[in-house]
Amino acid sequence: MFHLMGLRSISYSAILGITLSVFRPSKPPIFASPDAVLNSSVATSASRISCPPAFVESWATDQSDVKKLKQFDWIMFGGGPLQSSTGDMMAQEGVNLMPTLGLTEVGPITSYFPRRNRAEEWNWFTFSPFLDLKFVKEEGHVDDVYRMIVKKNAFKTPAVLNTNIEGVPAYDTKDLYIKHPTNPELWKIIGRSDDLIMHSTGVKTNPNPIEAELQKSPEISHALMFGRAKFQAGVLIFPAPDHALDTEELENKEAYIERIWPTIVNVNTSSPQHSRIFKETIIIACSSKYCEYTSKGLVRRAVTLDKYKAEIDAVYRTLEVGPQNPAVFNGRTLGRMPDFKEVRDLVKASVFSVLDQSVRDEDDIFQAGVDSLCALSIRNLIVQRLRSSAMLSKESIQMLPRDILYVLSSISKLSAFVYGVIHFDTVKGEKYPTARKETKNEAPDNRTVDEKWQIIIESKETVVKIVEDAPAASIPLIVLHGASGTLETFPAFQRCTSSIWAIQITDEAPDDSIEALALFYYHKIKASRPSGPYRLASYSGSCVILVEIVMIFQRNNDQVVQFDMLDHFPTYYFPELNPDLVQLDNPEWFEAHIKHSLQAVMGLISRTEGELSATAALRSKELEDAFNGGSIQPATKQLIKRVSQLIRMSLSYLMSDRFMEASDRRGDGTQRKHWSPTLFRSFVSSIRPRLAVYVAKEGIRVKTPMALMDEFGDDLGAKILFPEARVLHFEGGHLDFLGGNDLLKSIQNNFS
Incomplete structure (x- = not known):
């Protein structure tokens, strides 16, 4: 009876008239073992059992006990979690399980005897209707996780009030819950925020x-x-x-x-x-x-x-x-000047031990399942063995590129590089520079590139500073997200030697129009950088947003000195580059257009090589599964939603009346309207900085209809609307061209 569950049973008996089944009086008292409780409950014809989870675990090991439990209306358990495997087995056998939850500071918080549609919902519960509960979303989780807060109300005042919600005193339980995927009334506890x-x-x-x-x-x-x-x-x-x-x-x-x-x-x-x-x-x-x-x-x-x-x-x-003891490989300490086969075996063993599967020497390890955490572990294993072999100076090992596995993503390439490091010290040539040099007065940042990038992409801010240059007078280049709204395609920007910021879509961003979204981004940029000049660029599908943002800056007398579009141009939002085919008011047409656009995205990312190949392959596979009726991952669902929203907003912006001119009349007498390049040129003619369009040779241009390749293929049609535009061509596909050194150098220097 030390637990609240026992004390509660006594009060319920007095208040509700419940008959309690208890052990007979004896000296010494009968010990409440699982067997004693179950046998006594059966003997007294009890209809419900209230017990700790350990009792249920014990009964689950004996099929005869499970059979006895099936005759009870409910088996209520509380005070701790019940193993999922045990609960699932019991539910399948027909045992009615009911989790109960209470807090010392509040008392019981769950409802009793809930109605369930399926036996597998045994570990979900509903909360008491007499409590005023607030669920606050907990950041930093893959799935939606909520922290429960109990607010004071007319029925219940928590014994401890440690916070204030919406002006009401409340108790922050620090307990974490998830919602049932289909029944919003059901919840499950998964832990505590202080355990996270x-x-x-x-x-x-x-x-x-x-x-x-x-x-x-x-x-x-x-x-x-x-x-x-x-x-x-x-x-x-x-x-x-x-x-x-x-x-x-x-x-x-x-x-x-x-x-x-x-x-x-x-x-x-x-x-x-x-x-x-x-x-x-x-x-x-x-x-x-x-x-x-x-x-x-x-x-x-x-x-x-x-x-x-x-x-x-x-x-x-x-x-x-690295370890203090010498590294042992294949039964012996790594000696001086190993041959290439020994180095390859060392690299291969490091990859296999982390990936837990074999891959061929020429295979891209990212396609086999390696991610940033695995890449870090593989590099650590190699570095540990190189360090303990005493074949390289500490300085040379520290200069090994942090992103080496992204650049050399197969065992054969990685082995050749490590062999070269050991024999020729090739790393000192800085073949793969990964970051700007530190100044003498700047404390070294010992985080790996992977760690820094993980922090960047986990940011919840709209404006994310990828590289912050030391000079205070430096003008950051601000790059708008691609169609996905995320920053996951921008890791190469970490190699820039001057300030570069990025804009991403967050939960607070408006999604009703380009004008509203551009104005929102304008205010976010001004909050981070109150005065100009400003350097602005867009990547992929954000090019229409860029046009509106530049116009907003100029209307507010802010100076814009750079205006770049990376592998996209507004007219590529039109189906087959033909605005007359747009039917925004036709839901069936729009759905078909979205599907066609997403298939085009799949085609573009399937061409990706190098650092982003693993991310691209994953996104392409998830989209393909979605099209084939398979399960849709949360990230893919978000991608489809954001691409759809961006296409709708961009087309609505481009097809607005300011760019439409009247032409001939239809048979019913109504005026036909056509999209006018002349009106668009007039609209953007006030933009002062010269537009620069960066075209990936294997990028969006490959989606140009063959009949229009001569007109659009070289410059994406940029000079039709911006006659003075500069057009620059770079090797690579729509994603991986972002990592080219020539492109990074060009976008950093393209302003005056």
């Missing part, structure tokens, strides 16, 4: 579901994830009693990790990319440092992890500076 691990990149790992999956292994007693303020997550593993080992022996530890590795690989497949576990971040607990528990039998996370602070610090120190 905030990484150095700004993203968060929710350890609870990952730990629960790991603990399904018979070899693991408990698992505790760590990694706060670190780029990479790790895990502390407590072996099950039957599998205890002497962790002082390295061979025993490695053998144990190999035994549990299939479980970790399986968990990684269902975890967010930033939350995956790698072998180098696994710590095996030792018997002298035991796990701390609460009175409910739950692990005291903070206290237990604090016991292993030294080991956790050592893990990240090793990742940063």
Whole structure:
């Protein structure tokens, strides 16, 4: 009865007339074991059982107990989580499970005996209608996660009031919930905000579901994830009693990790990319440092992890500076001047150990599933072995390009480069410069390019500063997003040597018109840079927004000194470059046009090579699955939504009356209107900076109809509307041409 559940039962009996089934009086008292509770409940013909989850776990192991449970109206459990596998099995067997949730500061918060449509909803619940609850979206999660806040109202005043919501005193529970995908009344608790691990990149790992999956292994007693303020997550593993080992022996530890590795690989497949576990971040607990528990039998996370602070610090120190012991490869210490085969085997082993699968030497490893976190781990493994081989100076190793795997994305290319580093010190030639030089007075930034980029793309700001140059007088180049609204195609901009900012679509951005969106971006830019001059550029589908933004700046007497469009031009919004085919008021036409446009996007990104090939391949595959009736990933759903909105807004802007002129009359006497290049030229003639159009040779021009290639193929039709426009051509496709050194140099210098 120490728990609130027991005390609640006594009060409910007095208030509601519920008959309680209890143990017979005896001395000493009967211990409330799972068997005793179930047998007594059956003997007294009880209709409901209220118990902790551990009892349900125990009953689930005996099929005869499960059969007994089916005769009860409800099995109510609370005080902790029930394993999903146990709950699923019970529900499938016909046992009616009901999770109950209460807070010391509030009391019971869930409704009793909810109506469910499906047995698999056993772990979802509804909240009491007498509570005034506020759900605040928690940032940094792949899925929508909400923190629950209980507001004071006429029925309930929380015992603790630690915040204020909408002018009302409230209690921030710090508990995290997700909504049911189809029933908005159902919720599920997934953990606490103070359990969340905030990484150095700004993203968060929710350890609870990952730990629960790991603990399904018979070899693991408990698992505790760590990694706060670190780029990479790790895990502390407590072996099950039957599998205890002497962790002082390295061979025993490695053998144990190999035994549990299939479980970790399986968990990684269902975890967010930033939350995956790698072998180098696994710590095996030792018997002298035991796990701390609460009175409910739950692990005291903070206290237990604090016991292993030294080991956790050592893990990240090793990742940063490499192991202190010599690297051993194929049974021997790496010696001086290894031959090419040894270097290739070293690189191959590093790739395989992280990717956990084999790839051919010539294959692009990003196509095989490597992402930024994997790339960092692969580079770390190679650097560790190079460092401990004593074949290179510390300075030479530090100069290894941080983005080396993006540039050399196959085992054969990477091996050749590493072999060259060892034998010829080629890295000193700075073949792949990745960032501007630091000034003498500037503290070095030790974050990797991957870490910096992860922070950039996780930003929730509209204006994101990719590179901030040291000179205060530097004028940043501000580049508008592509059709996706995101910054994921801009990693190469980190190599710029002068300031470069980017604009992305955020939740607060208007989506009703180009005019509203451009004005919104104008105010955001002015907030970051109150006075000019301004350098502005657009990439891909944002070119129409750029036109309106430049006009707004000029109307407000702000000086614009650069006006660039990267591989797109407004007239490419017209189907087959023909404005007469536009039927914005026809939903069927618009839906078909959107589908055609998205298929064109697929065609463009399928040509991508180099650094963005993995991202492009993923987006193309997801779009293809969506077109074929497969499941639509959240990112793909967002992409389709934003592309559709941008096309509608851009066409509405271009087809507005100011660009339409009357022509002949139809048979019904109404006036026919045509889009007028002359009216558009007149409209943009006031734009003072000279337009520069950057054309990728394998970019959007390949979508030009063959009959119009002579007219549009060279300049995308830019000189029809901007006769003085400069047109520059660059190698590459619509995405990967952004990483070309010539283009980066040109956009940085194209202003006066």
